[in-house]
Amino acid sequence: MDADDATVDFYAKLSARLDADLQHEDGALWLCSPVRHVPSTHEDVGWGCGWRNCQMLLSSTLTSDCQSTVCNQVLCQDDGSAALPDIPTLQCLLEAAWAAGFDPDGAAQLGHKVQGAKTWIGTTEIAVILRFLGVGARIIDFGVRAHSRAGAPPHASFSCDACGMAIIQGTWYHSLVLDDYDLCARCHRQHGGGPAGPFECVQSPPGSADRAAVQLLDWARTYFTEGGPKEGQARGLLRTSRPPLYLQHQGHSRTVIGLLENAQGSPSARSSRDILRDAQSADRPKVLA
Numbered sequence: 632m633d634a635d636d637a638t639v640d641f642y643a644k645l646s647a648r649l650d651a652d653l654q655h656e657d658g659a660l661w662l663c664s665p666v667r668h669v670p671s672t673h674e675d676v677g678w679g680c681g682w683r684n685c686q687m688l689l690s691s692t693l694t695s696d697c698q699s700t701v702c703n704q705v706l707c708q709d710d711g712s713a714a715l716p717d718i719p720t721l722q723c724l725l726e727a728a729w730a731a732g733f734d735p736d737g738a739a740q741l742g743h744k745v746q747g748a749k750t751w752i753g754t755t756e757i758a759v760i761l762r763f764l765g766v767g768a769r770i771i772d773f774g775v776r777a778h779s780r781a782g783a784p785p786h787a788s789f790s791c792d793a794c795g796m797a798i799i800q801g802t803w804y805h806s807l808v809l810d811d812y813d814l815c816a817r818c819h820r821q822h823g824g825g826p827a828g829p830f831e832c833v834q835s836p837p838g839s840a841d842r843a844a845v846q847l848l849d850w851a852r853t854y855f856t857e858g859g860p861k862e863g864q865a866r867g868l869l870r871t872s873r874p875p876l877y878l879q880h881q882g883h884s885r886t887v888i889g890l891l892e893n894a895q896g897s898p899s900a901r902s903s904r905d906i907l908r909d910a911q912s913a914d915r916p917k918v919l920a
Contacts, residue, residue, distance in 0.1 A: 641668035650868045659865035661855035662889040663875040666691045667715070675718065680884050681752040682718045684877055685760060687886040690715055691874045692766060722746045725756055728763035740793055740825070753794035754879045771850065773843040793818035794879070804830035817882060848890075851876065855890040865892070 667690035729738035761768040772790040804819040806812035876887040
């Protein structure tokens, strides 16, 4: 199973279900532009989430007016229809992007090769693939620094420079050789002996993950709701033209396709997997709660 087995009608079915459920709710749900749900398989369990989420991000360009010429060429088949690239094709694209000069540091960390390997990728690699295809991609970190560095603003965020994890929770490692280079525990085990070492072991301050979550939700609220109804006036399902978001967190990634705001104005950004599970629940309608 691969991109061809993507849940093509996922967005339409989900929209209809949420629209019906929200008739009995006081909150509002902002939904991203149409996107396909691409599930993992037994062949990529444990390493394929980044690749699958990349496929879902690219699926949103199939109906986007801002699709780039390069992306068009990659997704277009001989009969004129569009198809998502499978994981081997994405691996080829990543290596081609590296060869073109994108992210030389990241390429070196992964040995300039991912084709045929069960390589776990993160935010940086996803951004490289999108930018190589001419699709705009911006990386935003959310978090709180555990200690200050010379020239670094207080409360700036720490991210893993190897896998791109936006919020490093628990133990992380700061390079004593490079001015601004940090690794999560997982990447330190893999890359800790490289030229960026030795490293200082640091613990994130208590509550930093909670503050990062607030920052993330505030940013997501602005992203999805900008240009929509005024605060307090939004109700029901609101379809937007916003592409989905790629979220990297501790050891995993997911595609965020919308934001739910309850009657009290509290937002909750949810992923396609969370929403699909909630929508399929046989209990009461949970609807992104």
